[in-house]
Amino acid sequence: MKLSDFDIEFIKFKNEKDTFTFKLNDTFFQLKENSLYDRCDIDAKIDCLKNDNTLVLDYTLIGTVFSSCERCLSEIKLLLDSTRNEVLKLTSNEDLLQEENYLSVNNQVYSTYDSLYEEICLSMPTRLICENSLTNKQCEIDHSETADEDVVDERWSELKKLIK
Ligand SMILES: [Zn+2]
Numbered sequence: 457m458k459l460s461d462f463d464i465e466f467i468k469f470k471n472e473k474d475t476f477t478f479k480l481n482d483t484f485f486q487l488k489e490n491s492l493y494d495r496c497d498i499d500a501k502i503d504c505l506k507n508d509n510t511l512v513l514d515y516t517l518i519g520t521v522f523s524s525c526e527r528c529l530s531e532i533k534l535l536l537d538s539t540r541n542e543v544l545k546l547t548s549n550e551d552l553l554q555e556e557n558y559l560s561v562n563n564q565v566y567s568t569y570d571s572l573y574e575e576i577c578l579s580m581p582t583r584l585i586c587e588n589s590l591t592n593k594q595c596e597i598d599h600s601e602t603a604d605e606d607v608v609d610e611r612w613s614e615l616k617k618l619i620k
Contacts, residue, residue, distance in 0.1 A: 459487050462567055463566065464568055466511055479500075485573075496519060496576070498518065498519030499517070501517075502514065502515050511566070515575060517576065518537050521576060523584050527595045528595040534588070543557065544559045
């Protein structure tokens with residue numbers, strides 16, 4: 457799996473419609489610098505439609521993302537089931553090409569990688585904890601509160617030393 461695998465060449469479209477499917481695994485995240493996640497097993501489908509000057513991309517992502525619980529560090533499985541729609545306009549105007557959602561008429565290649573990556577990240581629960589995972593269990597150990605208190609206590613004792 458390499459970055460260019462996610463390029464869609466709209467210039468090659470003979471029919472107006474085409475569908476692309478991708479099996480995303482751990483290599484997918486390795487293509488991203490500082491990726492938020494590193495393991496997954498996802499089926500991605502992109503339905504593309506080309507009209508005169510408009511390209512419509514409908515993404516469907518279903519699968520699992522693996523991470524570790526923020527609280528107890530257990531490995532957790534997160535469900536991904538999401539859709540996204542993107543509309544691109546073809547143009548030869550240089551100014552418009554600097555903006556998002558425009559693609560050059562002369563170079564009708566669009567990389568779907570960032571959209572796929574972004575959609576995965578946005579679909580993840582806000583807190584990566586056992587309760588929000590597929591196993592839906594409570595955290596096995598929860599040291600977080602006591603650990604926080606210890607840190608505060610230490611700082612206070614340092615301050616008290618200074619005052620003396
Ligand atoms: Zn946990």
